[in-house]
Ligand SMILES: Nc1ncnc2c1ncn2[C@@H]1O[C@H](COP(=O)(O)OP(=O)(O)OP(=O)(O)O)[C@@H](O)[C@H]1O
């Protein structure tokens with residue numbers, strides 16, 4: 278009993294002293310933070326701060342030069358990317374990356390590639406179409422012919438089709454009109470209320486902080502600050518850096 | 525004197541087999557972004573295996589001189605068995621000539637050398653084991669089918685019709701599988717964007733192996749069919765055929781499945797139209813044709829203007 282409840286209280290994802298290098302360039306230096314069960318953590322920082330690199334390291338697309346990434350207490354270091362997906366880590370990558378030559382429906386179907394629960398997949402598919410009605414109208418259309426915003430929705434819906442426990446989102450609002458950003462943030466907040474944990478990378482810090490529980494701020498590969506989103510929303514330092522201050 | 529119908533059937537059947545063979549290149553190219561130069565050798569192996577399985581005997585030159593299998597399969601059974609065996613060999617080629625390089629993120633040019641090496645080793649093995657002489661499929665291979673059939677007043681070689689039917693069935697099944705099945709869609713996902721496919725949980729290594737297996741199967745089938753219609757002229761006979769199929773592949777547009785089939789039909793048709801007294805120049809005419817088309821359309825008939833691989 279106590280072990281079980283302990284397990285529940287352990288963080289879902291724990292990053293300890295993570296460093297990543299690309300050849301001679303150090304992209305991340307001794308980064309540590311956690312994402313708890315059902316928690317929405319915003320990962321903020323300027324261009325080149327190392328946000329995408331952090332997500333790529335979690336999904337095992339790049340190797341860590343040092344440090345550990347623990348998923349529910351177990352090391353991810355030696356696993357393949359496919360294994361991390363199987364464990365429940367969904368990743369909606371930077372730049373949408375929809376399969377342009379496949380239909381909307383096939384993109385979503387491939388999002389559920391690892392699942393065998395056919396009837397639940399069908400229910401989830403209908404749910405995705407409810408969440409993003411534009412996709413429903415275009416289910417037979419090739420994904421490459423969608424508008425940028427529609428592709429972004431498809432990329433998110435596709436990641437949801439994998440039923441992740443933790444969803445990594447890399448700048449989902451990029452290129453969306455302000456009204457669509459607001460809609461998207463509402464959708465993400467709704468998923469969060471249903472218990473989905475998220476690590477949300479955003480340039481739009483204000484929008485992310487409005488729905489996040491906590492935030493982690495990177496600067497040139499180093500942890501700059503972290504804390505509850507409610508506090509950071511009013512943090513003068515962050516205000517100056519990302520919330521309408523000089524860049 | 526050949527009738528138009530005969531020329532047409534010859535062209536389509538030859539072309540359909542080119543298409544089958546070129547598709548094997550396409551499958552590997554689309555998942556890996558490199559050409560498998562051992563493909564022609566696998567084709568040769570398919571021809572020899574079909575020959576042995578239909579009850580053909582080894583000549584007197586190789587290490588296996590005089591060997592003959594204790595059974596003789598009909599052609600329609602021997603062909604898929606040969607295809608399955610060449611699929612296995614193709615997996616072996618992947619494991620030895622491709623996978624180690626992939627692990628180290630090697631330059632695409634290096635795959636050319638290792639796959640060519642694997643092909644040369646395979647061809648030499650065939651020569652050592654079976655000798656350098658040519659073989660013709662036993663006339664009993666097609667069972668009780670007559671040598672020629674008459675259709676609409678024309679005399680047609682039965683072999684050409686067999687080629688046509690087998691190639692059409694295999695192509696139809698393959699495109700249904702690629703477009704309609706889970707595995708086919710996953711293979712296409714890997715070919716479009718391997719990293720994204722992995723983020724969806726698709727095991728791209730497994731899909732690459734699947735691509736090689738299907739590609740080897742197609743090469744083996746094409747080898748058996750060409751061996752049946754033209755005889756096996758020696759262990760190197762796959763090389764020239766492989767080069768021409770590479771031309772067909774480029775003509776269709778690298779990585780395009782319908783393009784490979786269409787280009788196969790065009791080249792086969794063009795060859796069939798070459799009059800008998802010029803038949804010695806068949807290859808030259810086919811290549812001149814390829815050359816001319818590519819000058820006008822460098823991306824191939826159905827190719828996308830640019831293919832970028834990471
Ligand atoms: N494949 C790579 N090879 C070499 N350097 C890289 C590579 N990918 C990223 N970098 C470098 O690592 C650093 C961090 O990059 P990263 O993509 O993680 O930044 P980011 O915070 O996601 O930026 P952005 O907001 O622009 O997406 C940058 O300096 C970048 O130039």
Ligand SMILES: [Mg+2]
Pocket residue numbers: 328329330371447
């Ligand atoms: Mg980024």
